[in-house]
Amino acid sequence: MQLFQKIIFASIIIMVALFVSSQKIQMDPPLEILLDKSAKYVGVQHPQDLGFYGKGIKVAVIDTGVDYTHPDIFGFGPDGKVIGGFDFIENDNSPQDTNGHGTEVAGIIAANGKIRGVAPEAKILAYRVSDTGESVASDLIVKAILRAIEDDADIINLSLGVNRTNDKIEDAINQAVKSGIVVVAAAGNSGPDLRTIGSPGKDPHAITVGATYNNITASLVATLEIDGKRFQVLPMVGTEKLVGPIAADITFGKYGRSSDLQGVDIMDKILLVERGSDTKDELVYFSEKEKNAANAGAKALIVYNNEPGIFLGDLKNKLEGPEYQPRIPAVSMSKEDGLELRAMLENKTSGTINTFYHPDFVSFFSSRGPVSPFYIKPNLVAPGVFVNTTSTYGMYNLTSGTSFAAPHVSGAAAILLEKSPTLNPQQIKSIISTTADPVSDTFGTLFPQEISGVGRLNITKAFDANLIISPDYAIFDLSPFVKSQTIEFDLNTIDGTKPNPTINIEFDDKIASFNHKIDGTTLSVTANIVASEIGEYQGSITVLDHTTTYHIPVLLRISDGTVRISEENGKMDFAIESEQEWSYAKISVYNQDSRLIDSISITPTESKSIMVQNSDTYWIQADLKSGKNTTSIYNTITVESVTPSFALDIGIPNQQLLMLIGIGAIVGMIGLIMYRR
Structure with missing residues (x-):
């Protein structure tokens, strides 16, 4: 389940004055609601001004159910907002949400009350596949997708999934898409590592959505540049926007304790310290490090991790009273970068640090691709941080995660389908993806495709496309x-x-x-x-x-080689050309659903063929063994026509099918001999 409202970003809510008392509260919305910020930021106002609100479009929300007693998503049945669905947990027709996640997703899509969703006149089909919001059985996701197909959904929103490939889920998605249903999937919250998108976001036919920050003042980012080298840093919670960059010499102060800073010239410098302490069971809070650095005259504080990877630090903690306000900016960095920077400090080193607002910054938790060498994921990104939306019991919730980026895209798809109902899922996917706005990192460099896809959702451009x-x-x-x-x-x-x-x-x-x-x-x-x-x-x-x-x-x-393919009537033969000597190659053939059709092994002196039964485009991967190294090369081939022959298309690769036929023949012969005896 792509659920994120209870993780580390929850602490940032303290920064938002209207939500000071609690992460989830009953409130009278202010004049400018945060969902209005995210929806307007991605351009929803233009189609809505023209009267397009998703009317007549049914969006299936496969999640923890939907609280259809909420005044903004009110009613269950033909005359309500939630016109149908099913509870796969209780096995009844009342998919009432007791967790909140599904209601939050549904509100972003189609709330129509104090909060207005992206497509406020769209209808919801609610399918409850989890009661905790923490886990969900893959077979229930599959059942819900198949039920959404039966219920004639136009769009399926999947703000949940698994951090691995699940063929059954993807088969169900492919069936939905072939049935004319647009499928939108959250990328997941397992970033910033690469290759962290699992099913359903991995599916080539789904529109996979990562998360950016939002158009609010809490969307703070930081930069650190030293002698032309750019380091990745994250502003700690409590740090504020700077009026301008801070340029100063950098000095090392161990763990940032008062004793560590004695005798160290810190005045007007940037202080680098290590996270934690070298004393067992000693806690040195980030706020303590910040206060000690500020008291010693430092201009800024950098805390590097004491374990691999980067982290998001929080200057606010239970030991600090409400009167505590950080005086200098504090940022975090990875252990690897911290040790590199510490080594640089053996010579005089200066750096420039800055903090500023950046709504289009891709959040560090957003799962990354690649998922396949043959297509690009995620497809795009949308606001998924600090989104205010509906929750259970008539309440509202400020929440973060790719779960809440995806429904912005589902709402956009509803508007496009209202305008042009004959568009098919691939066409919707193309329009939404290609009209996205490219997004840049903190230094103005475009994010790689495996992080942001094409870029951030732009509903205005998609609508006008x-x-x-x-x-x-x-x-x-x-x-x-x-x-x-x-x-x-x-x-x-x-x-x-x-x-x-x-x-x-x-x-x-x-x-x-x-x-x-x-x-x-x-x-x-x-x-x-x-x-x-x-x-x-x-x-x-x-x-x-x-x-x-x-x-x-x-x-x-x-690459330094290529795999050539000759094909006749579905029979593929392969030849490897490479600048390196190779002893063995595994050839794999995939279809456009990213399903393995067959694989063979060849050598420089012995080759084999693969048969395909259908006219289609196929992806070819050749893994070459050269000494102790393995390299991969790729190609694509379109099979124009295949003359029908005696073949069974039962989803079994050709080699295994021939083996089964051979085994069957042997068993038959043994049976015949035994019978004659």
């Missing part, structure tokens, strides 16, 4: 043996007019050059290798159509 781009991403595979590759994009318009866009390709020209042409509704983009520097590189194709700008993320891989 007339162009549908397919595919909505591009992955090129080049090598010394394949120095050029062309990818074709379909450019279709909603109103049926002929597209005439302006194309701009943003990429490092020292790595690859690009050219393009448009023929009718087909955009052809060719990548040409410039430097054979093995690695992965990112860029984008910008498409300007009338007044709307679209972004297609580009991933270009350069």
Whole structure:
């Protein structure tokens, strides 16, 4: 379950004056509600001003249920906000929420009261698959998805999941998408490590959503730059926005205790200290370190972790009274960076530190990709920090997590479907993804695709979009043996007019050059290798159509080899070309659902074939063994036609199917011999 309201960000709520007494409170909303901030920030006002509120669209919320007694999500049944659903915990038709998570999600999508959701006239189908909000059985998620298909949902919101691949969940998602249902999934809250998106966010057909900060003053970030090197730092809770950057010499002060700072020249300097203490069972609070540094005249405080990784520190604690106010900015950094910085201090070292508001910063908890070498995840990001929304018992809750970023996208999909009801899930996915606004880190550098996807949701641009781009991403595979590759994009318009866009390709020209042409509704983009520097590189194709700008993320891989495929009537044969000597290669073939069709092993002197039964596009991965090293190379092939032959499509790879047939034949022969005896 993508539940985050009780984790570390909860302490930041203290900073918000209207919510000083509690994280979850009954209140009269202020003039500017925080959901209005996040929804307006992503551009919902434009379609709503034109009268589009998601009317007639049914959004399935698979979660902890929905509190349909809440005045903003009132009513259960045909005349209510929640028009149906099912409780898979109690096995009845009353999916009442006792946890709050599902009600929070539903409120962001379609609340219509004191708080107004992104699509306040959309209807909700509630499916209760968890009562605690802490865990959920995968089989219940599958049952709920299948029930949503039966109940004719238009959109499914999945603000839950598992931190691993679950084929049954993804099979159910694929079935929903093939049934014409848009599926939106939260990326998860397992960041900042890479490869932390599991099911359902991993599914190639779902719209996977990570979380950014929000357009409120608590969305504070920090930077630290030393001799041109940029370090990742996080502002501690209680630190405030600076009027301007602080530039000063940096000095080390052990653990920041008063005794550690005696005899150390700290005046007007930035103080670096280690988290914790070197004395067993001694607690040295961050606030104590901050007060000692400020008392000694430091301009700022950096605390590096005493274990691997970065952390979010909190200057507020139970020992400090309400009168305590930090006097200098305090930031945290990882142990690895802290030790590197400490080593730099052997020579005189100066740095520049700053804290400022950055609503589009991707939150550190948001799960990251990649999930596959063949497509890009997450697809985009949306506000998921400090979102105020509905909760149980008629209350409201300030909450954070990718669980609350995803429903912003579900609401956007509802508005698009109200405007253009014939759009299919892939078209909705393309429009929402390609119209997102690229987002940058604290130094103004674009976030990598595996962190932010295309960028932050922009409902105004999505609503005004007339162009549908397919595919909505591009992955090129080049090598010394394949120095050029062309990818074709379909450019279709909603109103049926002929597209005439302006194309701009943003990429490092020292790595690859690009050219393009448009023929009718087909955009052809060719990548040409410039430097054979093995690695992965990112860029984008910008498409300007009338007044709307679209972004297609580009991933270009350069390897030292290639896998060539020859295909006839579904039979694939493979040949490896590589600059390194290899002794063994495992070839795997995947379909567009990211399901393994079959795999074989080949050597430089012995090859095998793989049969596919359907006309489709297939992804090929070759893992080459060279000495003690294994490298992967990729290719894609489209099988135009397959003449039907005697084959059973029962979901068993060809090799295993042949083995089963062989075993069956042997058993049959033994039975026949025994019978004759």
